[in-house]
Amino acid sequence: GENVEQHPSTLSVQEGDSAVIKCTYSDSASNYFPWYKQELGKRPQLIIDIRSNVGEKKDQRIAVTLNKTAKHFSLHITETQPEDSAVYFCAALSGGGSYIPTFGRGTSLIVHP
Amino acid sequence: ETGVTQSPTHLIKTRGQQVTLRCSSQSGHNTVSWYQQALGQGPQFIFQYYREEENGRGNFPPRFSGLQFPNYSSELNVNALELDDSALYLCASSVHPTGGGRETQYFGPGTRLLVL
Numbered sequence: 001g002e003n004v005e006q007h008p009s010t011l012s013v014q015e016g017d018s019a020v021i022k023c024t025y026s027d028s029a030s031n032y033f034p035w036y037k038q039e040l041g042k043r044p045q046l047i048i049d050i051r052s053n054v055g056e057k058k059d060q061r062i063a064v065t066l067n068k069t070a071k072h073f074s075l076h077i078t079e080t081q082p083e084d085s086a087v088y089f090c091a092a093l094s095g096g097g098s099y100i101p102t103f104g105r106g107t108s109l110i111v112h113p
Numbered sequence: 114e115t116g117v118t119q120s121p122t123h124l125i126k127t128r129g130q131q132v133t134l135r136c137s138s139q140s141g142h143n144t145v146s147w148y149q150q151a152l153g154q155g156p157q158f159i160f161q162y163y164r165e166e167e168n169g170r171g172n173f174p175p176r177f178s179g180l181q182f183p184n185y186s187s188e189l190n191v192n193a194l195e196l197d198d199s200a201l202y203l204c205a206s207s208v209h210p211t212g213g214g215r216e217t218q219y220f221g222p223g224t225r226l227l228v229l
Contacts, residue, residue, distance in 0.1 A: 006155075034218075044220045100161055101218065103155035
């Protein structure tokens with residue numbers, strides 16, 4: 001089955017800095033890669049996603065890049081703000097009909113004012 | 114916020130008891146997935162339901178079972194509760210991939226289960 005590794009487990013930055021979270025996956029058949037943000041005590045919320053036919057996607061301060069050859073994808077947050085502080089999860093979905101995501105273990109992002 | 118709802122929000126049970134958790138999917142979604150999220154971990158896939166049938170299962174024992182109803186809502190049942198079952202249980206609804214690749218999952222607020 002799919003295996004997703006996520007790094008770092010904790011990331012501390014100053015407000016205004018950029019933050020990068022990296023994930024690797026094992027199943028070359030995976031073709032959909034969502035990122036979720038989970039604030040303390042709340043549900044995971046989709047913030048951005050990318051499909052395997054695209055190398056990069058941006059949405060305001062958030063971007064995701066995908067390298068299919070190396071089987072890794074990354075989340076980039078620019079001009080970080082204190083409200084970006086949360087746990088971020090990456091996931092990879094294999095095809096085959098079930099479209100079941102495998103999640104990384106999460107990155108706790110702390111943005112210091 | 115998504116239109117996915119779950120009940121109850123919190124639950125305390127003792128070892129050996131049984132529990133039923135409920136999930137109502139977002140309007141227009143026909144697939145429900147259940148996850149277990151232990152503290153400090155990512156969500157672990159339990160199973161997925163589509164058209165009232167199990168459509169995939171993670172590495173969980175048979176005492177974890179589920180149902181999906183004609184209105185696409187779903188239940189998660191756990192028998193013979195163990196201490197390690199204490200976790201946040203999340204459901205997520207989506208449209209089955211045959212619906213045009215819109216497989217994005219939207220999570221409910223979760224049920225926090227504590228087993229004593």
